[in-house]
């Protein structure tokens with residue numbers, strides 16, 4: 001799955017069936033995403049890899065992706081009511 005946020009292209013959830021790995025399918029899917037993002041003039045394509053997923057990191061490096069240094073923050077989606085309970089609402 002890939003998406004354009006108006007600033008960068010993103011790739012999510014790349015996966016190839018176990019029986020068809022190492023046949024060039026992953027690379028082709030990435031190329032397809034890059035081509036699709038090309039129509040928006042995306043200057044950069046980014047993706048996230050879990051730190052323990054060394055195999056995926058090796059794959060991305062092999063197909064020319066470079067590792068960057070970001071800190072990644074998240075929290076579970078909070079409703080206004082939940083934020084108010086946490087005294088965070090403005």
Ligand SMILES: CC(C)(COP(=O)(O)OP(=O)(O)OC[C@H]1O[C@@H](n2cnc3c(N)ncnc32)[C@H](O)[C@@H]1OP(=O)(O)O)[C@@H](O)C(=O)NCCC(=O)NCCS
Nearest residue numbers: 014015016021022023024025026027049055056058059062
């Ligand atoms: C990562 C994944 C998508 C790769 O798909 P794939 O179809 O096997 O990859 P390709 O056959 O297109 O490989 C492209 C190149 O990467 C290399 N490569 C692929 N997996 C590799 C691995 N685990 N370690 C080292 N190199 C790897 C291939 O050897 C190939 O190199 P080559 O150009 O010298 O032939 C697949 O292994 C997968 O679905 N993994 C589980 C899901 C996952 O972790 N997805 C990533 C989430 S961020």
